[in-house]
Amino acid sequence: MWPFNKRISLVDSGIFLGFTDWHSHLLPGVDDGVQTMDETLQVLAKYEQLGILEVWLTPHIMEDMPNTTADLKARFRELQATYHGHINLYLSAENMLDHLFEERLKNNDLLPLGKDGNHLLVETSYFNPPIGLNNILLRIKSKGYIPVLAHPERYNYMDKDKYRELIGLGVKFQANIPSLVNAYGSLPYKKLEWLLHEDMIELWGTDTHHSNTFSRIIKERVLKHCFAKELKNKNV
Numbered sequence: 001m002w003p004f005n006k007r008i009s010l011v012d013s014g015i016f017l018g019f020t021d022w023h024s025h026l027l028p029g030v031d032d033g034v035q036t037m038d039e040t041l042q043v044l045a046k047y048e049q050l051g052i053l054e055v056w057l058t059p060h061i062m063e064d065m066p067n068t069t070a071d072l073k074a075r076f077r078e079l080q081a082t083y084h085g086h087i088n089l090y091l092s093a094e095n096m097l098d099h100l101f102e103e104r105l106k107n108n109d110l111l112p113l114g115k116d117g118n119h120l121l122v123e124t125s126y127f128n129p130p131i132g133l134n135n136i137l138l139r140i141k142s143k144g145y146i147p148v149l150a151h152p153e154r155y156n157y158m159d160k161d162k163y164r165e166l167i168g169l170g171v172k173f174q175a176n177i178p179s180l181v182n183a184y185g186s187l188p189y190k191k192l193e194w195l196l197h198e199d200m201i202e203l204w205g206t207d208t209h210h211s212n213t214f215s216r217i218i219k220e221r222v223l224k225h226c227f228a229k230e231l232k233n234k235n236v
Helices: 037-050 069-082 099-106 133-142 160-168 177-181 186-197 211-217
Strands: 054-057 088-091 094-096 119-123 146-150 172-176 201-205
Touching: 037 069, 037 211, 069 088, 094 099, 099 133, 119 133, 133 146, 146 201, 160 172, 172 177, 172 186, 177 186, 177 211, 186 201
Parallel strands: 054 088, 094 119, 119 146, 146 172, 172 201
Antiparallel strands: none
16 A cells, blocks of 8 residues: 555655556657657666566657657667666557558557557547547457557546546556646546546556656655555556
8 A cells, every 4th residue: 555644755655666667758769758768778777766667668659750660660679779677678659549540550550558469559639539539449449459548637528427438448548657746737637536536547657758757757746645545557
């Protein structure tokens, strides 16, 4: 149990011991995340100090950042050749549900999440869903993948009924650790509080984009008792 009856920083909470980070932007120079190999190595060194064991690198793939599978795999090989620490690194992607994704899904040109290769990390705009969101999710399932919705607490348009509907469709939810410390404002925090109460969160990620931001976030204090349960990743 976390001692949430008192305020405690994330870095001192023990949440990261043995942790798998299911969502990060640490593959250097491919999206709006970490830009250099040196910064990636700095973040991974901090991760090692915290006790993180596994990291999934999930660069954006969207129409504005049309990363190709081949290019991402090549950059990942460069990172593997450079990083000599003990964290296990894996490559996946955070897929925006747009026209590019529909094309990649049709062509089976995807970077799945999870060691079994049967999950896909997906996102939408924070403000509006794509047209036919549920149908897109069902098409993902028809291809043999389980959709994992990144940071559900951050979508302004989603309410409790929509969360329940998505869970009913077989979608899994991945929450962001920074939401625990109000990093995105009060609304995502309140939504996450409810999602945790309903036991809807299955996976956790840092969504780290920059070394400085991550270092600042982990020093923030957890706000209240509502996160008194242990926050554990479920199996993927």
